[in-house]
Amino acid sequence: MKTQVGIIGGGPSGLLLSQLLHVRGIETVLLEKHTREYVLGRIRAGVLEHGFVDLMREANCAERMDIEGEIHDGFEIAHDGIRDRLDLKTLTGGDTVMVYGQTELTRDLYDARAGADGIVIHNAMNVQPHDLKSDAPYLTYELDGEAQRVDCEFIIGADGYHGVSRQSIPKDILKEYERVYPFGWLGVLSETKPVSPELIYAKHERGFALCSMRSQVLSRYYIQVPLSDKVEDWSDDMFWEELKRRLPDDVVANLVTGPSVEKSIAPVRSFVAEPMRYGNLFLAGDAAHIVPPTGARGLNSAASDIQYLYHAFVDHYLNNDDSGLDGYSAKALARVWKAQRFSWWMTTLLHTFPENSGYDNKLQATDLAYLFSSESAMKSMAENYVGLPY
Ligand code: FAS
Ligand code: PHB
Numbered sequence: 001m002k003t004q005v006g007i008i009g010g011g012p013s014g015l016l017l018s019q020l021l022h023v024r025g026i027e028t029v030l031l032e033k034h035t036r037e038y039v040l041g042r043i044r045a046g047v048l049e050h051g052f053v054d055l056m057r058e059a060n061c062a063e064r065m066d067i068e069g070e071i072h073d074g075f076e077i078a079h080d081g082i083r084d085r086l087d088l089k090t091l092t093g094g095d096t097v098m099v100y101g102q103t104e105l106t107r108d109l110y111d112a113r114a115g116a117d118g119i120v121i122h123n124a125m126n127v128q129p130h131d132l133k134s135d136a137p138y139l140t141y142e143l144d145g146e147a148q149r150v151d152c153e154f155i156i157g158a159d160g161y162h163g164v165s166r167q168s169i170p171k172d173i174l175k176e177y178e179r180v181y182p183f184g185w186l187g188v189l190s191e192t193k194p195v196s197p198e199l200i201y202a203k204h205e206r207g208f209a210l211c212s213m214r215s216q217v218l219s220r221y222y223i224q225v226p227l228s229d230k231v232e233d234w235s236d237d238m239f240w241e242e243l244k245r246r247l248p249d250d251v252v253a254n255l256v257t258g259p260s261v262e263k264s265i266a267p268v269r270s271f272v273a274e275p276m277r278y279g280n281l282f283l284a285g286d287a288a289h290i291v292p293p294t295g296a297r298g299l300n301s302a303a304s305d306i307q308y309l310y311h312a313f314v315d316h317y318l319n320n321d322d323s324g325l326d327g328y329s330a331k332a333l334a335r336v337w338k339a340q341r342f343s344w345w346m347t348t349l350l351h352t353f354p355e356n357s358g359y360d361n362k363l364q365a366t367d368l369a370y371l372f373s374s375e376s377a378m379k380s381m382a383e384n385y386v387g388l389p390y
Helices: 012-023 036-040 048-058 064-069 104-113 236-245 298-319 323-350 358-373 374-387
Strands: 004-008 028-031 070-072 075-079 082-086 097-099 118-121 124-128 138-143 147-152 154-157 177-190 200-203 209-215 217-224 262-272 282-284
Touching: 004 012, 004 124, 012 048, 012 104, 012 298, 028 138, 036 104, 048 064, 048 097, 048 298, 064 104, 064 358, 075 358, 082 374, 097 147, 097 209, 104 118, 177 236, 200 323, 217 236, 236 262, 262 323, 298 323, 323 358, 323 374, 358 374
Parallel strands: 004 028, 004 154, 028 118, 075 200, 154 282
Antiparallel strands: 070 097, 075 082, 124 138, 138 147, 177 217, 177 262, 200 209, 209 217
16 A cells, blocks of 8 residues: 555544645545544543644534534632632633543544545554655554555654654664653543533642533543552542542532543653654654643644644645754654643642652642732743643
């Protein structure tokens, strides 16, 4: 098989790029190791920057999102028994975020690829990129035990943190930066009415909590738990009781609990791999970077990589201009590191750190008090949360 751009990974990064390039007449083949159902079964992000929303519209994939997604003008931070609101729309001069689950946008992207007869190959096993430094790189994989090959001009590594593409960059060239946090996020999805119309991030001495949602009948809650915890340690009742301990009384009064339809513990870590290009291999999304979910930057950082790659390939194929491809790694990393910084700052602001000294805890409380005492500090948080310019 021959194509212009070979893509490894059928998560949001790979699918969004495949669909955007299709809209501009650029051919792709996408190889995904799991089934579509397996990919859609992973419960992940929930908050989209306005830039991501615009990309979904440019990919002709936003119809359901624009109907079912919810525009949020702000969110709250609960601390010391009270709730302070960050008015994103006012602080940024009109920018907002969209609450629409990653599962749903991935479903929309799969449907769009199928509707366009896009080549998305599931159960592609042992995908391997080859000849990355040549002008004729190619992918091999096995399908139903049969060896297959895709000849392409470029390869996109959109295969997530555990994928094969990052491993294909020589160790003496690849630099990796990492910070592992001493806790995880225990998340529960419940078919209940959200406790509040907007998200509530809670800072509490027992640990961080987050009240989020997927719709008006599907709520998403998280609590910070020790790294040693296992999901089987937590019954639904134990989860709800601990969440209540970390929320202000007036929030608890509105909390509707119910059986978990999904329950999992996500590790909290920061990771960046540089460079994001090696020959004709380009890394995008979680294949190149991971952030703590606190700042809702993970999926949104993937979107900015895709935006840069989309314009770079349009310029290459339609305008005979390679400046976007040549500048991709530096440009993408500049924004990736700003998302890393914001995610680290918001995680440090709101979580309990067992090894913190009394002085550290006073600084943390002061950081929060300063935030809500300063218009400039709130503007800074707001512009990062809605998404810095691409
Ligand atoms: P993905 O990991 O989503 O997709 C990569 C795809 O490549 C997968 O489908 C995988 O099966 C496939 N693949 C891997 N290796 C392959 C191979 N060798 N061959 C073929 N295919 C291969 N972000 C937020 O903003 N908010 C959140 O609350 C949040 N929660 C998260 C919870 C968890 C448990 C995780 C892991 C991530 C979370 N994230 C969150 C971040 C998440 O949303 C990612 O940013 C997003 O999935 C990135 O999308 P992709 O880059 O497409 O990577
Ligand atoms: C979610 O709804 O899953 C979510 C929302 C905001 C975050 C993290 C996760 O910062």
